[in-house]
Amino acid sequence: MEERSKFKELPIQPQGIFWKDDFIDPEHEQQLITIFQNELEWADRPGRLSLHYGYTFDYKTFGIDPDIPHKEFPEWLQPLIPTTETRPPDQVCLQYYPPGAGIPPHVDAHGPYDQLYALSLGGPAVMQFRREEERVDIDLTPRSMMQMAGDSRLHWTHGIKKRKNDILADGTQRPRTNRWSITYRWLRDGGECECGNIVHCDTAQRRLGVEKEKRSVLALAAEASVADQFS
Numbered sequence: 001m002e003e004r005s006k007f008k009e010l011p012i013q014p015q016g017i018f019w020k021d022d023f024i025d026p027e028h029e030q031q032l033i034t035i036f037q038n039e040l041e042w043a044d045r046p047g048r049l050s051l052h053y054g055y056t057f058d059y060k061t062f063g064i065d066p067d068i069p070h071k072e073f074p075e076w077l078q079p080l081i082p083t084t085e086t087r088p089p090d091q092v093c094l095q096y097y098p099p100g101a102g103i104p105p106h107v108d109a110h111g112p113y114d115q116l117y118a119l120s121l122g123g124p125a126v127m128q129f130r131r132e133e134e135r136v137d138i139d140l141t142p143r144s145m146m147q148m149a150g151d152s153r154l155h156w157t158h159g160i161k162k163r164k165n166d167i168l169a170d171g172t173q174r175p176r177t178n179r180w181s182i183t184y185r186w187l188r189d190g191g192e193c194e195c196g197n198i199v200h201c202d203t204a205q206r207r208l209g210v211e212k213e214k215r216s217v218l219a220l221a222a223e224a225s226v227a228d229q230f231s
């Protein structure tokens, strides 16, 4: 059992990023990359690619797809499951980022999901957290496990820029290389998100009567500071 105390909260804004270096060792990482590159079937298209285990992530509702049956975790995934929650995750997503791929700034939906973790493998990449005008870069180093809780989960967006080089804090450019991440999501079991953030919380937006289709538009609008009109 991975102890909760092995995760350390980063002493930064946003609050709520819990971090563990060396979740696995480099040999284990190499074995996984060999499996990812040789044994898994990836779509044949450029950009970020995803494979799903457990329930399947639904890109229309940002919850789980009720029409796709639960898939058991493959053997290689089992030792990579965080054991710091009371049960295994419901949705696991393996993503491949070739150099130049990214993920747009977003908040993982509050309505369907509660806890959220991400394991980084292969090349490092910089993730940017944003809240209004604030920007905080976090280097996602290989083999690190990150839990996004608290403000980092609910009130800041996170994303990875689509670029072939990251610019580090000291100004140096670091080329991106192949990166994989595994994200773990736990469905909310009972109760709703009560954070009340009308810009980023799909539950708060639903209660306000904002139509489903307009909810992500509201988050985009916030970046342009026009969310006030909904408050």
Ligand SMILES: O=C(O)CCC(=O)C(=O)O
Pocket (backbone or CB within 6 Å): 093, 095, 103, 108, 118, 119, 120, 140, 158, 181, 182, 183
């Ligand atoms: O690739 C990562 O580390 C994070 C991906 C992410 O934010 C997501 O899948 O929601």
Ligand SMILES: [Fe+2]
Pocket (backbone or CB within 6 Å): 106, 107, 108, 158
């Ligand atoms: Fe995310």
